[in-house]
Amino acid sequence: MTVPILFARDICVTIGSNEILKNVSLSLPKGSLKVLIGPSGAGKSTFLQTLNHLIPHDSGCLELNGKEINLNNKRELYAYRQQVGMIFQDFNLFDHLNALDNVAIALRKVKGVERQTAHNRAMQELKRVGLEDKATLYPAELSGGQKQRVAIARALAMDPTVLLLDEPTSALDPELIGEVLAVIRDLTRDGLTMVMATHQMDFARALAHEIVFMQDGEIIEQGSPEELLQEGTSSRTRDFCARLVTAIDDKR
Amino acid sequence: MDPFYTNELIPALNRGLVMSTMLIIPSAFFGLLGGILVGTFRVFGPKPIQRLFNAYTAIFRGVPLMVQLFILYYGLPNIGIYFEAYTAAVIGFILCSSAYNSEYIRGALLAIKSGQLQAASALGMSKTQALVWIIIPQAFRRALPGCGNEMIYLIKYSSLAYIVSCIELTGEARAIAAQSFRFTEAFTVVACYYLLLVSIATYLLKKVEKRLAIPGFGTK
Ligand SMILES: Nc1ncnc2c1ncn2[C@@H]1O[C@H](COP(=O)(O)OP(=O)(O)OP(=O)(O)O)[C@@H](O)[C@H]1O
Ligand SMILES: [Mg+2]
Numbered sequence: 001m002t003v004p005i006l007f008a009r010d011i012c013v014t015i016g017s018n019e020i021l022k023n024v025s026l027s028l029p030k031g032s033l034k035v036l037i038g039p040s041g042a043g044k045s046t047f048l049q050t051l052n053h054l055i056p057h058d059s060g061c062l063e064l065n066g067k068e069i070n071l072n073n074k075r076e077l078y079a080y081r082q083q084v085g086m087i088f089q090d091f092n093l094f095d096h097l098n099a100l101d102n103v104a105i106a107l108r109k110v111k112g113v114e115r116q117t118a119h120n121r122a123m124q125e126l127k128r129v130g131l132e133d134k135a136t137l138y139p140a141e142l143s144g145g146q147k148q149r150v151a152i153a154r155a156l157a158m159d160p161t162v163l164l165l166d167e168p169t170s171a172l173d174p175e176l177i178g179e180v181l182a183v184i185r186d187l188t189r190d191g192l193t194m195v196m197a198t199h200q201m202d203f204a205r206a207l208a209h210e211i212v213f214m215q216d217g218e219i220i221e222q223g224s225p226e227e228l229l230q231e232g233t234s235s236r237t238r239d240f241c242a243r244l245v246t247a248i249d250d251k252r
Numbered sequence: 253m254d255p256f257y258t259n260e261l262i263p264a265l266n267r268g269l270v271m272s273t274m275l276i277i278p279s280a281f282f283g284l285l286g287g288i289l290v291g292t293f294r295v296f297g298p299k300p301i302q303r304l305f306n307a308y309t310a311i312f313r314g315v316p317l318m319v320q321l322f323i324l325y326y327g328l329p330n331i332g333i334y335f336e337a338y339t340a341a342v343i344g345f346i347l348c349s350s351a352y353n354s355e356y357i358r359g360a361l362l363a364i365k366s367g368q369l370q371a372a373s374a375l376g377m378s379k380t381q382a383l384v385w386i387i388i389p390q391a392f393r394r395a396l397p398g399c400g401n402e403m404i405y406l407i408k409y410s411s412l413a414y415i416v417s418c419i420e421l422t423g424e425a426r427a428i429a430a431q432s433f434r435f436t437e438a439f440t441v442v443a444c445y446y447l448l449l450v451s452i453a454t455y456l457l458k459k460v461e462k463r464l465a466i467p468g469f470g471t472k
Contacts, residue, residue, distance in 0.1 A: 078377070081376040082376035088367060090367060092368060096390045105386075106376065109377065110381065138466055
């Protein structure tokens with residue numbers, strides 16, 4: 001078996017007396033897209049943030065390309081985070097920088113790339129997400145969908161080996177979801193390794209290599225969309241999705 | 253024109269104006285710089301440093317500036333530290349101004365969403381890099397109106413320098429008034445000088461705000 005690109009082993013997180021993640025393990029083979037689903041409060045966001053150590057875990061370990069990361073070594077941690085890009089639900093673009101500088105700033109200040117080169121690279125990434133004509137606009141001047149695409153360009157500019165996406169479309173108006181999903185779909189085609197928390201079940205069904213169902217801080221089930229979502233199978237995942245669909249239908 | 257103005261008052265006030273300017277400019281500059289540093293350490297510093305700078309702010313905001321200047325100029329020599337009048341005044345102003353500015357900066361830092369720091373960290377920035385390139389530039393813009401206000405105050409409290417025998421605008425005006433007994437004229441003219449200084453400062457601050465303006469950051 002080939003070594004997974006990213007491997008999280010037995011991650012536990014406790015805040016106060018609250019066990020938020022209980023021995024969660026996840027293995028990401030190269031080029032795979034794993035989709036995290038589960039009810040609100042299941043721990044999806046927390047787990048994604050432990051994967052790049054924005055939230056420290058109490059026990060467990062992270063391995064990149066088979067090598068355990070020493071998270072106490074600041075240098076190693078910062079280098080690791082450059083390899084693991086992250087996309088947030090509410091975009092978190094840097095509000096004082098225009099789209100181009102949002103993408104270029106980490107290239108310049110973290111990777112030490114010279115200004116002009118960084119800008120060229122940033123422009124290339126903006127093109128990739130279809131926003132080269134918005135380069136000089138500030139976050140306040142962009143739509144939600146455009147902001148999220150800039151955020152994706154910003155992460156891609158660092159040449160990450162893995163991309164973590166935490167509900168990248170759930171802060172968006174329905175008509176803007178498509179443009180962001182289209183970009184993510186292109187990334188799967190380019191073979192980028194990704195973990196994504198989402199409620200977009202059609203997207204997950206179509207593109208996920210594996211669906212991971214979480215509840216109460218644990219992984220309850222994982223498997224291919226066919227295994228978990230096929231008519232006639234009785235999986236927790238299928239129950240959850242059925243309820244999700246009814247909930248959406250009720251709203252209409 | 254009355255030779256009192258042309259021969260006595262105006263030349264003296266012009267001398268005072270030079271001294272006032274020499275007090276105000278370095279105090280404003282280092283007071284702002286100090287405010288940014290102190291404010292940042294009060295929010296993001298290690299706990300002991302936070303406590304230290306909180307105490308500093310409490311003291312320098314809590315004690316009247318006049319008392320601070322007295323201590324700097326007349327008190328410290330008792331423990332063997334001597335300052336020139338000018339140096340004592342500038343140090344006093346910088347310390348006081350930094351304390352007030354740090355409060356504006358602190359408020360602005362607290363108002364910045366935690367997502368900004370998270371996004372910076374997720375890109376591999378160290379905490380210091382994130383503060384320098386992402387957090388402080390945003391906080392500074394938000395704190396600018398407050399810090400500008402502090403500078404305007406500074407122009408006026410710079411008149412306290414005369415009590416440590418650093419003779420600036422107010423000091424010169426007092427001397428002339430006491431000598432000639434023409435208090436009304438002397439202090440009316442000095443009031444105009446301060447008004448002029450404050451107007452210039454207000455104009456410059458507006459320019460800086462315009463220069464730093466970014467869509468989504470308050471000033472339209
Ligand atoms: N800073 C915190 N302090 C205490 N508890 C927290 C904190 N952050 C999250 N939690 C708790 O951790 C659990 C998991 O939260 P998390 O945000 O990871 O869920 P989620 O699966 O992402 O939910 P959603 O679908 O709503 O985004 C929740 O019960 C939440 O209340
Ligand atoms: Mg979440």
